[in-house]
Each structure stands twice: as structure tokens, then as C-alpha cells.
Amino acid sequence: MGEFDLIQRFFTWPTPRAVMGVGDDCALLAPSAGMHMAISTDALISGRHFFANVDPQALGHKALAVNLSDLAACGARPVAFVLALALPEVKNAWLEAFSKGLFDLAQTHGCELIGGDTTRGPLTITITVFGEVPNTPTEAASHGVATGALLRSGAQVGDDIYVSGSVGDAALALRALQGKIALPESVMAAAKARLEWPKPRVTLGLALRGVATACADVSDGLRGDLGHILERSQRGAELQWDALLSLLATRKNYPGAAPAFDAVFGSDFAAQCVLGGGDDYELVFTASETKRLAVTQAAEQSATRVTRIGKVVSAHGITLMDASGKVLPSLAVGDFASFDHFSPG
């Protein structure tokens, strides 16, 4: 099968929102009035971001999901994407499943494939995604940029810090798949679903426009991604130990619940998963105390659980606190150090 047949067969869908989609030298997009274009690009590489034998449908889903997650973090509404796909070989069954995973998620979010490039090479999926955000600043986010987007830079001292959904379970699944730990079968299935089928929090991101002061997606680990917000906002954070532990769904759903999980792995390990694990694609965000009701409403509107985990403070760095407000020794995240694509190993 040639390149054009392959595109025609597996990657051609209607593009009603684009001025022009696949088939010319460029695609053409017309941003809506009063909107900026939000743009992000992320590549998934075989052996680095996924196992070569991963379910291709899950891979198609995840390749787009990690990009939509960046739009969600900015409060952008997805519009379109382009796909650069390098394939070691053309296998119809693989391409059908990959394409199904990709387009099912694309359709859920009204995000059109408007262009791409396919070539033979080591399996690599690079997606660039386009969304829209209002071009007028909101009251909640008073960063120096003239945009209604959620940025990393707007966190204020005294703001609450929140995380959506559950965090750390994907990293736990990865370690189980690598044979480093053993998980009961039902726990493993749930954790693996978190790793392979992340749900980008697009609806929550949209609902947080005008509510959150800063936002990032949790892709490289909570400590690292919250760290980006704190660095860009020049602030620090105090996090509640119990709230952090509650983010790990695996621990709550472990047979015998949290005490049983802690008996096997220890609560420090749970905190390491939460703070250092990656591949969660949740949102971490900050909002003024006066917006607690608005945050609850945004969570309800988007049917997404949101957990308050701490506060923004002026002193830099991240401090862990117990329920009585006592400072805990800082945690060595070790094996769960925030994912850096150029760190050794």
C-alpha cells in the first residue's frame, strides 16, 4: 500500500470545522472571532513512551490524549490536529485499531485531523494539536499576557491547590509491567487502564476558565508539574500528606483498602507514586479561596473529581504537612523522580 492509499484508507475523516483539511500542501484553519490559537506538540516513541507490543487502539487514543491534555491545561477548546506517523511496516489490522483509538477520541472532542505526514521509520507518533481560547484576560488570572488562557504563571500566595482525578496509578502500572512490583490482578487492570487510556480533562479545563489562577497538566509527575506552576509564578507550596495519599486510586481500591496497601508497599511509597509518577494527564491548578464554590461547580459540570491538596505560599519549594500542620521531612522520590526525557536511564 502506498502513502496516499494509506492516508485515504485509515486517516481521512470529514473536516467541517477547517477551511481545508487533508490533501493540499497546507491545511487552512480560520480561528473564531475573539479567539487565540493554542498550540501544543507531543511525540510518543516506541520503547520510550510505550511498549512496542501495546494495544494499537490504546496507542492511537493516548497519542491524541496527551496532546489534548495540554489544551485542557490552557482551558482551550480542541479544534484540529496534524499527525506525523513513522511506521516500521504497514499492517492493516494494526492501522485499523490505531486509527479507531485516535478518531474515537478525536470525535469525542470535535477535534479534526487536518493534515499529516506518513513515512517508514521507527514507530513514532507526533501530534500537533490546535485549540481556541478567548483573547481577553479573565479576572481570575492576572498574568501579564493578554489572553483568556489558563497559564502556569498566575498562582498567588494563599491560593488553594487542586488536582483532578487520580494520580500515581499509571506510574504504578508501569512498574508492575516492568516486573519491579506485583499487583493483584483486578488492581493491575485498573492501574493499566490509567496508563494506557488516559482521559484528557478538556471539559474541566474549559470550566476552569475565569476560576483557576494557574493550571498545568500532570504528565511528568505532580511534583514536577506543580513545580512548573510554582517556578513560573515565583511561589512555593504547602501540601497535605493525607490529601496527597488520597489521590492514588490503587491504594483506596486495594483489596483491604489503604491499610492493606500500606502494609505491602508503605505510605511513603504511595506518596512517591503520587509526587513522582508520570503519565497521569490530570490537571493541577490553583484558585483563590473565594472561588471554592466555583471550583466545586466546575468539577460537577465536568463530572470530574477534584481534590484540594494544599496552598500556595511565598517561600519557594514544596513543603509536606501532616493533618495537624506539622512539617514532614521532605520525601526522596527516588525511582519516581519527575520524568525527564534526557535524564540517564
Next chain:
Amino acid sequence: MGEFDLIQRFFTWPTPRAVMGVGDDCALLAPSAGMHMAISTDALISGRHFFANVDPQALGHKALAVNLSDLAACGARPVAFVLALALPEVKNAWLEAFSKGLFDLAQTHGCELIGGDTTRGPLTITITVFGEVPNTPTEAASHGVATGALLRSGAQVGDDIYVSGSVGDAALALRALQGKIALPESVMAAAKARLEWPKPRVTLGLALRGVATACADVSDGLRGDLGHILERSQRGAELQWDALLSLLATRKNYPGAAPAFDAVFGSDFAAQCVLGGGDDYELVFTASETKRLAVTQAAEQSATRVTRIGKVVSAHGITLMDASGKVLPSLAVGDFASFDHFSPG
């Protein structure tokens, strides 16, 4: 060196045209009033699109050039790009040279790097480029899409067919580098420069707005890329044999000129290079006979040679004609078959 240090050191340049550049979950672009966004993506993969030992400065240049060439084909003005870079290892000297080649070309065209993704993996450079085209159709191009972009679909029966610059020399250099043919040293240097340092015809593309009826860039070979125009326009072409041969700079500049080239390789081989060769990044376009002066002016404005090579006809397919108007037997392009990334070999 970590991912963030690497980006900071080698890939951070000012982004005055973007609302927000590198550093958040998304970049933000504000298209100018009355403009559509033109978008294209192209990946270069080591061993497939370039030799692993290629000059990294040339590679940085070419990775952006092949993308700018798609904007040129649409008559779009470059604005910005995002870069997804997979590197097998971090070598400062390599990255410095790559980054220089990339940003020298980016600055020439006022095209800003606004985001990206760097990761460890087989050397792959994927760029998505953004340009602007007017959102109002021009008189010259009466395709059904409401855009001022040059499209592939507007060629009319009776239109002249033109090609910019020289074509086929890059493919010739590739075959010499592969050891399939031998070229004199000075000829090889010039041909290799065409392969490694393509010049995207951005200025010509802009000058052809309102002049050309259809346009494509010559990346996979003239026969294939003109074929895209003809297919989308539902037309055919008659091409002048002599005009085609004149496109191969190597033949004109061969020691002893064209007769000497033909004595070594044959004129059929020259035509195969022109029709089937790839990696030229010239423009092939059509324009009404009434626009001959306007085409000449566009060529002069952009200091780009333009050659008229034939006419658009109603019968489908490409016919070759000699100077007396006699139809020549169609040419087997063989080894120079239009480049298809999924064909065998």
C-alpha cells in the same frame, strides 16, 4: 543535561510575533485580521530522509526548509513553528550546529519557534509550521474554497505550467552519494548543495498570490507533484521535452555542457532526474496565458528563475512533446519513480 536545560540552551529565541512562546503547556498565536492559518507538518527521519552523518547545520536548515516549502506552495507568509526532536544522545557540538542551521533560516523568514518536545529516541525531526494567507479568494484562483491561498485544485485548460529554479539535481546527488553514479567534483558539490540546502520559495509563493491558478511544491518529484495538481484540478498536461531538460542545472553546468552530460548519461536519464527526482523544494504552478507578464514580474520580485514547461490540457495524464509539437513516447522513470514513503525499498 536535562530536557529543560537543553531547550533553554539551544532552542530558546525571542518570539515577538506570538502571544506566548515556549514555556507553558501551549503556545498562543493570534492570526492577523483577514487571515487564515496555513498549517503543514513534515518529519525527517535518520536513514530515511538523510544520512546519519549529515552536516547537522544543513540538517537543521533542511528540516525547516521542507516545511516552509509547503507554506510557499500555498502562498502563505511564515509566522511560527513547533519542533518535536528525538535525539539518540545529547552532543553539544551537534546541537549547536543543528540549532544554527534551524534558526538562521527561521530568522530569514521571520518564523518563530513557539513550542516543542524533546525526547530520547532514534534521530527524528518533526516540524509543524504556521503561516498566514488572506481569507478572501483572488480572481486568478477560482476553486470552491473561500481562501486566498494557492491550492492544487485551480488549474484550467489552456493554463501555462511553470517550474521555479532547477529540478532533479538533488536526486542526482543522492544517487552519487549512494555510489550509483559518479559526478565530477565541482558538479557534485553543486548538486549536493541542492540536496542538503534547499531554498524554500517563500517569496515567489507570496508573489504568485492572485497570479497562479494552482501551485504545489516539488518534493517527491515533478511528475508526482504536478500530478497532484492535475488530479485535484481534473486536468492533464503537455510538457516540452527541451524545457524539462533545461531544468537540470547539473546538465547545463556539466564540464562541456549539456552535450557532454548527455554523452555520459543520456538525455533520457536527464529527463528521468527531472520528472522522477525528489527533494527539490521548488514550486510547480499554473497560470493563465494572460498572466505571462505577471509571472515574469513575480519571478523578478523574488529573484527566482521561472521556466515555462508546458500547458494544461483537458485529457488526463502527462504527455511529452518535442519542439515541433510531436508527441514523444512516454518515459519510464524507473529508479526515479516519484518518491513514496511506503513503496518497497
